[in-house]
Amino acid sequence: MRRYIHDSLVVFRRSMVISLQNPxxxxxxxxxxxxxxxxxxxxLQAVAKxxxxxxxxxxxxFVPGLLVQLGIFGAAFVGFGIIAEWRSGVIDRMMVTPAxxxxxxxxxxxxxxVIICLQGIILIAAAFLFGLRIPLAAIFxxxxxxxxxxxxxxxxxxxxxxxLKSEDALAPLLNSIALPILLLSGILLxxxxxxxxxxxxxxLDPFKYIVDAERAIFRSEYWSQTTEIGVAIAIVIVLLSAWxxxxxxxxxTK
Amino acid sequence: xxxxxxxxxxxxxxxxxxxxxxxxxEAVKGIDLTVKAGEIVGFLGPNGAGKTTTLKMLCTLLExxxxxxxxxxxxxxxxxxxxxxxxxxxxxxGSTSELARVGNEITWxxxxxxxxxxxxxxxxxxxxxxxxxxxxxxxxCAALSGGQRRRLDIVMGLIHRPQLVFLDEPSTGxxxxxxxxxxxxxxxxRDDFGTTVFLTTHYMDEADSLSDxxxxxxxxTIVREGTPKELKxxxxxxxxxxxxxxxxxxEAAAAITGALVGASEPNVEGNVVRIQVQDGAAALAKLLKDxxxxxxxxxxxxxxxxxxxxxxxxxxxxxxxD
Ligand SMILES: Nc1ncnc2c1ncn2[C@@H]1O[C@H](COP(=O)(O)OP(=O)(O)OP(=O)(O)O)[C@@H](O)[C@H]1O
Ligand SMILES: [Mg+2]
Numbered sequence: 294m295r296r297y298i299h300d301s302l303v304v305f306r307r308s309m310v311i312s313l314q315n316p317x318x319x320x321x322x323x324x325x326x327x328x329x330x331x332x333x334x335x336x337l338q339a340v341a342k343x344x345x346x347x348x349x350x351x352x353x354x355f356v357p358g359l360l361v362q363l364g365i366f367g368a369a370f371v372g373f374g375i376i377a378e379w380r381s382g383v384i385d386r387m388m389v390t391p392a393x394x395x396x397x398x399x400x401x402x403x404x405x406x407v408i409i410c411l412q413g414i415i416l417i418a419a420a421f422l423f424g425l426r427i428p429l430a431a432i433f434x435x436x437x438x439x440x441x442x443x444x445x446x447x448x449x450x451x452x453x454x455x456x457l458k459s460e461d462a463l464a465p466l467l468n469s470i471a472l473p474i475l476l477l478s479g480i481l482l483x484x485x486x487x488x489x490x491x492x493x494x495x496x497l498d499p500f501k502y503i504v505d506a507e508r509a510i511f512r513s514e515y516w517s518q519t520t521e522i523g524v525a526i527a528i529v530i531v532l533l534s535a536w537x538x539x540x541x542x543x544x545x546t547k
Numbered sequence: 548x549x550x551x552x553x554x555x556x557x558x559x560x561x562x563x564x565x566x567x568x569x570x571x572x573e574a575v576k577g578i579d580l581t582v583k584a585g586e587i588v589g590f591l592g593p594n595g596a597g598k599t600t601t602l603k604m605l606c607t608l609l610e611x612x613x614x615x616x617x618x619x620x621x622x623x624x625x626x627x628x629x630x631x632x633x634x635x636x637x638x639x640x641g642s643t644s645e646l647a648r649v650g651n652e653i654t655w656x657x658x659x660x661x662x663x664x665x666x667x668x669x670x671x672x673x674x675x676x677x678x679x680x681x682x683x684x685x686x687x688c689a690a691l692s693g694g695q696r697r698r699l700d701i702v703m704g705l706i707h708r709p710q711l712v713f714l715d716e717p718s719t720g721x722x723x724x725x726x727x728x729x730x731x732x733x734x735x736x737r738d739d740f741g742t743t744v745f746l747t748t749h750y751m752d753e754a755d756s757l758s759d760x761x762x763x764x765x766x767x768t769i770v771r772e773g774t775p776k777e778l779k780x781x782x783x784x785x786x787x788x789x790x791x792x793x794x795x796x797x798e799a800a801a802a803i804t805g806a807l808v809g810a811s812e813p814n815v816e817g818n819v820v821r822i823q824v825q826d827g828a829a830a831l832a833k834l835l836k837d838x839x840x841x842x843x844x845x846x847x848x849x850x851x852x853x854x855x856x857x858x859x860x861x862x863x864x865x866x867x868x869d
Contacts, residue, residue, distance in 0.1 A: 300659060307655045311646050378644060386642035386703065389606050391631040443775040546610050 300392040304400025305407075312404065315388055322408060326416035329359050333481075334423060345486050352425040357507035358480040360413055361500070364442030367409040369415050371447050372454025372463050375401070379458060384453055388545065398538050402447040409443035427511055434510040434520075438503060441527040447532075448538035456541050478504045499526050555619060555743040556582040556605060562813045563600050574600040576767040577614060582745055584710075589735055589758030590747040592856070593863075597767040598747040599639055604712050605745070606636045619711050632660070635709035639716050642700045652688060653703060660707040667706060674702040677732050679725065693720045701729070705736070712736070714746040718753060730757050751855040758805050761855070763861050764777075778858045779797035784809070785827030786857060787834070789820045790847030800845070803854035827851075 312318055334355060341351035341513055378384055387397050413436050417425070450467065457463050475481070477491075478500040484492055495501050506523020561576040575597040582588050592598050603609035605618050612640050616623040619633035650668070657667030675681060676826040678698040688696060697720050704712060714733075718726045734757070736742040748754050753759050755775045762777075763771045771778065791797045792816060801813040801820050807830050811823040825831040827850040838845065 300614075303655055307647070307651070310651060311644060314648070315646065381644055382638050382641035382700075383644050385608055385640075386636075386656070387629055387659065388608055389636045390656070391628050391661075392659040398677050402864070412590075461698045547607055 297393045297396050298345075300396030301400040301403060304387075304392075304397055305403040306400075307402040309407070310493070312408070322412060323415060326359070326363060326412050327419050329362075330356075330416060330419050330423065332357075334420075340482065340486075343486065346483065350424075351425060352420055353427065353484060353510060353511045354418045356417065356425055357435060357511045358483075358504055359416060360439050361442060361478070361504050361507055362475065362480050363412055363416065364409060364439040365446050365471060365474065365500070367412060368405045368443045368446035369450050369467050371401070371405050372450035372467070373460055374457055375451050375454040376460055376463065379455060384545070394542050396540050398448065398451055398542050399535075401451060402444050402535075402538070405447040406440050406443045410440055413439045428513060430515065431510050434515055436509055438507050438510065438524060438527055441524075441531050442503065445527070445531045445534040448534035452534070452538040452541040455545065474498060474500050477501065480504055481516050483508075499530065502526050516526050552717075553584045554617070555584045555586070556580060556583060556612065556616065556745065558605070558616035559603060560614035561601065561611050561616055563597075563604060564612045571588055574767055575604070578764070578767075580762060580769065580770050582743060584743050585737060585741045587733065587744040587746070587757055587759050589751065589754035589761045590745065590764060591751075591754045591761055591859070592747075592764035593749060593859075596764045598764060599715055600767075601764070602636070602715050602747060606634060606713055607631055608636070633710050633767065635704040635707065635712040637700050637704035637712070637714045637717055639719070640777065641694065641696065642703050643688040645687065647688055648684075648739070649686050649691070649699060650684035650687075653699075653706060656703050657706045657721065662707060670706055670708070671702060674705055677735075678702060678807070679728055688776055694722060697721060698729070708740065709742070711743045711745070714744065716749070718746055718748070718750065725742075733757060751859070755855050761860065763862065770862050771858070775855060778855060779853045782822045784811075784825045784853070786849075786851045786853065787822050787824060787827055787831055788847075788849040788851070789834075789845045791818045791820065791845055794818055796843045799841060799843050800838055803841065804834065806837060807834060823857075 334352070337351045337355045340346065341354065346354070375384070384397075388394070417432055417435070418502075453466055454463055457466070477495040477496060477498040478484075480500075484495045484501060487495065502519075503523045503526055506520045506527075507521040509517050509523070558578065558580050560577040560579065561575060562577040563573075565572040565574055578601065584671060589729070590598050590601070604611045605616060605623070605678070607623065607630050608737070611623070618630045621629040621633070643649075650671070651672045654664045654667045658664065662670075675683065678701060680695060680698050680702065683691060683695065683699070688699065691699060697717070701717055704714070716730055717733075721729060730753070733744055733746075737744060746757070758775065760774055761772065761778060762769050772826065789797075789800055791800055794815075797815050797818045797820050801815050804810050804813045804822050807822070807824055809825045810830065814821040831848065831850055835845065835848070
């Protein structure tokens with residue numbers, strides 16, 4: 294176990310330092326959440342006045358959606374990075390060390406989670422400037438959900454990248470998974486506005502419940518059923534993707 | 548069976564079948580090999596022969612589909628982590644990220660072996676200077692030349708001072724001086740630390756001058772093994788290469804080589820004629836005299852001792868060039 298933590302932290306530090314040494318990457322990562330907020334937020338102010346809009350002010354509905362989106366899309370594309378690493382021989386080189394296989398993927402996921410949480414904090418801070426008001430506990434709770442989502446999608450994306458080993462195959466796969474999730478989960482606009490058939494479809498999207506939970510947390514309903522269901526689903530998804538990610542890493546030697 | 552501690556690699560019937568899209572490719576067809584501690588063994592073969600596949604299996608990177616192996620005294624399947632602790636591997640296709648800085652990449656790698664960053668840096672500086680790679684510590688890997696990057700791969704593979712190193716075509720992309728330098732370093736590793744070295748190459752001169760023993764692999768099977776000297780002895784005689792003015796002269800010269808005692812069938816390529824004879828010097832004198840009498844003059848003459856190239860050609864009917 295000590296070995297596992299040590300190895301994960303080495304891999305984490307490595308990916309983090311390499312990312313931070315790239316100024317363009319840092320700038321884009323910092324600007325992204327602010328852009329979302331500045332360019333999409335004003336639209337929502339108008340929509341919030343339509344009947345059927347859920348409780349809470351526009352920011353309380355909109356920012357949780359953005360956070361979930363950040364968790365999903367901030368991590369969904371990390372698989373491209375692992376293809377590049379595999380191609381340059383880094384993955385094989387690490388696999389011949391005695392390092393724990395699980396640490397090789399978990400260290401990388403940890404980097405993605407930390408980055409996404411930082412972006413989440415920036416996003417919430419910027420939303421405060423626009424007029425969002427929620428207690429510290431809600432911020433904390435909301436970030437936990439984002440971290441879970443980020444971890445899940447990072448594991449999945451690494452698994453897909455390493456299994457496919459081709460950017461051309463990975464891009465359509467990610468898009469075909471992420472897009473329906475995005476549209477059906479009510480991330481951008483709440484599903485309470487949707488017609489009946491669309492609402493039924495969206496009930497099948499597990500991520501809808503996570504978005505709902507995130508909105509409940511923003512209304513300070515920490516122990517409501519909505520929150521519990523959403524968080525439970527998020528935890529199950531993380532466990533499944535971690536299992537899949539590790540499986541793919543171990544399969545490398547098959 | 549108890550393996551004597553002086554055996555570093557012992558493989559029996561090692562086999563690998565790749566399956567891609569329903570098709571099975573038998574890359575390594577059940578090979579046996581033994582490498583003693585402190586040996587430098589050259590694994591020689593043309594493209595696609597199965598060298599990398601064999602190495603990856605011995606390095607725990609690829610599960611054999613058949614056979615057994617003990618590497619550095621441990622069973623490959625039963626204790627892969629133990630094997631990994633004792634071996635180093637330099638892959639054919641690089642090991643560093645373009646985006647990382649050289650020093651960072653080395654220390655992180657060492658940390659995965661449990662080596663503290665400070666100790667890693669000391670070892671790395673030694674290795675880097677031995678391989679003529681000074682002043683690269685703070686540079687990005689992308690800012691190194693191909694040959695420098697290759698030498699960095701070798702530094703990474705040796706950082707934990709393994710008892711056994713696998714080098715997959717270590718000198719690809721190196722200029723002659725760097726190659727000679729690398730050879731010196733590899734010999735030093737063995738002489739000073741008793742490191743066992745198992746390297747693949749398709750350079751005959753590399754296998755010849757570096758290895759104590761050579762294994763020749765072709766189409767997934769080991770076709771011959773022995774010391775460079777033993778292998779060369781199997782190819783009889785010296786090679787004579789004559790360059791003539793034109794193809795007509797070449798044909799004429801080839802026709803009279805039949806008069807030489809013990810000469811091989813001549814091989815004519817354009818205006819060049821090649822034959823193998825027992826005693827190159829004596830045969831050449833007679834050949835030139837005979838050619839003179841029919842009015843054919845050679846513009847280039849070469850007599851050479853057999854090389855491993857000739858060994859390979861004799862064994863497989865193909866040359867080793869890529
Ligand atoms: N991942 C793979 N999937 C399917 N076939 C493979 C795979 N890797 C190698 N092969 C095939 O196995 C055979 C042996 O390949 P290998 O890489 O071991 O050769 P090699 O001797 O290292 O050649 P080279 O000198 O080109 O490096 C080749 O026919 C190759 O096409
Ligand atoms: Mg190879």
